[in-house]
Amino acid sequence: MENYLDTMNKIKVIKTEKDYRDALALLETLMIHDPDPETEEGEQLNLLSALIEDYEQREFPQSLPDPIEAIKFRMEQSNLKPSDLIPYLGSRSRVSEILSGKRQLTLDMVRALESGLGIPAKVLIQKINQPNSQYENWDPALVKEMKLRGYFPDTLQKKYSGAELIEKFFSTIGIQPQVVGMLRKTSYRSSPLTDRRALIAWSARVVQKAKKVKISTQYKSGTMTINLMRGLAKLSVKDNGPVLAQEFLKKHGIILVIEPHFAKTYLDGAVILVNKDNPIVGLTIRYDRLDNFWFTLMHELAHIALHFDEGIDLFFDEIEGIKSTTLNEKERDADQLAQETLLPKAKWEISPARHIPSAMAAKSLANELGVHPAIIAGQIRHKGNKYVYLNKIVNDTKVRNLFSNEKWKK
Amino acid sequence: MLNSNHYTPILKWKTAEQGALASLKAEDKKHITPLVQFVMPSQKKDEPFQDVVKRFKEQSNKLPGKIIEVWGTSAIFLDFSLLYDTEPTDTTDLRVSSIQSILEGGNKSSAKFIPVIHLNDDEDIKTVVSKLAKEYDTGLCLRLVYPDFTDLEILNKIIQKFLTDYKLSRDEVDVMVDIKEIDENRTKYSNYFNLAQKLEKLSQWRSFIFASGSFPVDLSKCKLDEENLLPRFDWKNWLVEIKNTNIIRKPTFSDYTIQYPIYNQSSQFFHPSTSIKYTLNDQWLIMRGKQQQYNLYLANAKLLAEDSRFMGEKFSAGDKYISEKAKHYDTHATEPKKWKTGNAKTWIEAGISHHFALVVNQVSSLS
Numbered sequence: 001m002e003n004y005l006d007t008m009n010k011i012k013v014i015k016t017e018k019d020y021r022d023a024l025a026l027l028e029t030l031m032i033h034d035p036d037p038e039t040e041e042g043e044q045l046n047l048l049s050a051l052i053e054d055y056e057q058r059e060f061p062q063s064l065p066d067p068i069e070a071i072k073f074r075m076e077q078s079n080l081k082p083s084d085l086i087p088y089l090g091s092r093s094r095v096s097e098i099l100s101g102k103r104q105l106t107l108d109m110v111r112a113l114e115s116g117l118g119i120p121a122k123v124l125i126q127k128i129n130q131p132n133s134q135y136e137n138w139d140p141a142l143v144k145e146m147k148l149r150g151y152f153p154d155t156l157q158k159k160y161s162g163a164e165l166i167e168k169f170f171s172t173i174g175i176q177p178q179v180v181g182m183l184r185k186t187s188y189r190s191s192p193l194t195d196r197r198a199l200i201a202w203s204a205r206v207v208q209k210a211k212k213v214k215i216s217t218q219y220k221s222g223t224m225t226i227n228l229m230r231g232l233a234k235l236s237v238k239d240n241g242p243v244l245a246q247e248f249l250k251k252h253g254i255i256l257v258i259e260p261h262f263a264k265t266y267l268d269g270a271v272i273l274v275n276k277d278n279p280i281v282g283l284t285i286r287y288d289r290l291d292n293f294w295f296t297l298m299h300e301l302a303h304i305a306l307h308f309d310e311g312i313d314l315f316f317d318e319i320e321g322i323k324s325t326t327l328n329e330k331e332r333d334a335d336q337l338a339q340e341t342l343l344p345k346a347k348w349e350i351s352p353a354r355h356i357p358s359a360m361a362a363k364s365l366a367n368e369l370g371v372h373p374a375i376i377a378g379q380i381r382h383k384g385n386k387y388v389y390l391n392k393i394v395n396d397t398k399v400r401n402l403f404s405n406e407k408w409k410k
Numbered sequence: 411m412l413n414s415n416h417y418t419p420i421l422k423w424k425t426a427e428q429g430a431l432a433s434l435k436a437e438d439k440k441h442i443t444p445l446v447q448f449v450m451p452s453q454k455k456d457e458p459f460q461d462v463v464k465r466f467k468e469q470s471n472k473l474p475g476k477i478i479e480v481w482g483t484s485a486i487f488l489d490f491s492l493l494y495d496t497e498p499t500d501t502t503d504l505r506v507s508s509i510q511s512i513l514e515g516g517n518k519s520s521a522k523f524i525p526v527i528h529l530n531d532d533e534d535i536k537t538v539v540s541k542l543a544k545e546y547d548t549g550l551c552l553r554l555v556y557p558d559f560t561d562l563e564i565l566n567k568i569i570q571k572f573l574t575d576y577k578l579s580r581d582e583v584d585v586m587v588d589i590k591e592i593d594e595n596r597t598k599y600s601n602y603f604n605l606a607q608k609l610e611k612l613s614q615w616r617s618f619i620f621a622s623g624s625f626p627v628d629l630s631k632c633k634l635d636e637e638n639l640l641p642r643f644d645w646k647n648w649l650v651e652i653k654n655t656n657i658i659r660k661p662t663f664s665d666y667t668i669q670y671p672i673y674n675q676s677s678q679f680f681h682p683s684t685s686i687k688y689t690l691n692d693q694w695l696i697m698r699g700k701q702q703q704y705n706l707y708l709a710n711a712k713l714l715a716e717d718s719r720f721m722g723e724k725f726s727a728g729d730k731y732i733s734e735k736a737k738h739y740d741t742h743a744t745e746p747k748k749w750k751t752g753n754a755k756t757w758i759e760a761g762i763s764h765h766f767a768l769v770v771n772q773v774s775s776l777s
Contacts, residue, residue: 349743349744350740350743350744351743352708352709352710352712352713352739354709355705355706355709356635356697356706356709356710356713357635358635358636358637358697358713359636359637360637360697360713360717361709361713364713364716364717367716368716389635
């Protein structure tokens, strides 16, 4: 961060929507640095989160979360399998019925879940939504953002309620809102601030865009290798490298979609395996920097290289059932492969850039590896955990302007 | 006679500078007439200054031989004005005795040691310099500094009186106008350059040299871990001025290489940073290191040798040194214990050596 003090000075009570947007942007800035909660910076992050929450409660009054969502959230937090719920809900089939929304919770189940898992009874006693009414509880701020970003045709917006619009949105795409994916965020990967529905909406939009892409090549398992990824990374030296990457991937059966992130997704990219023939990589270009674009792309491709075959079986049915430890391991593996692709460890260890994190060092190493200097600068910043380094080199080249059809936030 | 395709670097008589002079290629050397300033030896801890003076006197009889070893017998300007003792009269005595012994030594070896004199020098110094300049047929160099130009009319009169008093003619004298440090403000350079053109009978002097220096006093403005490019205002300004069609005489270019023009004896006690100073066409590339982190020399050498602005190992002895250090890094990148990093002296020497070659290239290729 350029200057923590500057950022902290910007924290104030949120009164207007502009304040709210600014606060969300500031929150993102603070989150990049993943501060220790015990530090002053961590406290500032907490304060800002509280201010945002306070504003949202005032401006976007929300109903309580869906009981099933609440149970699933607790399962993920506590790393529980469906069978672990048997003591609270009864038999295995009963658990399945509850989690699929086919059966309402009984009073005994509510008591057991409250005392056993700490889920408030006031949440659990709500009527369980049937599948066709699962859109009722969406955050109004999210729905508003979806409207602004053209997720719903203008002709429908005045005619239908938010829930109806969302339902039509998903039915048009032809998928259920539990998109399979492996989501990457630069930090706070499991941030409680992330709006899961925003992630789902974003993923669905990515799928919707991907469906419009005409592609004749089918992805073959095992195609994505470190060598192919390195070949792809060499396109980064071209002015329109990210666009060329899109074409390159298409030739290998992979669809690259650009879709800006939502205010509360804090997302850089995802790989979506709805259609096994054509994996979809979605990127948000949340940070308009070349290093972020290429590293995120490589990270998502690393998922395809490493987890494609196991991923389908493991993630297709219920993404939210992935154990967090498993996810972290996969994320770590993908990070490592992405790093090794862009800056091989053997090269890094003998590079002067290890001793001198200068622009000259970044350019020299980039030249040797045949990639854009911003990529190496990004790696130098990451390895040294010094994000003030090489600001110019990473910020000089922008990416969003190559995708001018998207609605980028000013 | 020196012309505008010649180069006069102003140097201190120190080991790094000596090394750079000694390693000059013959084809570069013929375009250079250096001006060497003798300085007092470094004072050791708790050493009385009298002992420092004594040490200088003891070694001064070896200086002619050393100069010839480094430079040969070609013309070289020798400036004694940075020598000093505790009392003004002692300072004059020290300078006079040094001038006598060194010039005599040079003459015995048929070397062309040209003494440098300043207008404000003591009469004793002027007397001995003009006498020996005639006796040894070397002529002398009159080094004017910018305060001398406060009143041009008076200056011309003082110069004329000096020439008359010591029975010197202009064709025995090289005149150097030295304006010392300059910065991005072109006014100082331009003003003095034009004033120098108004020296009386400018075309009659044996040589006419214009000196300045824009290398900073320290590298505090250069950032760590960043590429720092400092403009060479001395060279850039000179290029502008010599293109002026109204000038009476094009001067010989003179600078302070990669050193600040004002010598500060006390700076010898500071630990220099492990920085590489590499002269480019109109900038200096500063690869700043840190104090006593010698490993940065090697890493920077590797970076420099790979950079498109590196002029190649054949360009000068300094470039060869950089290239060798880069190769050494390649061989031992993961074995820091085997690193031979070089030190402040060897890196200054490499920097000056490269600077010599570059400026010679620049001045000799001018039409």
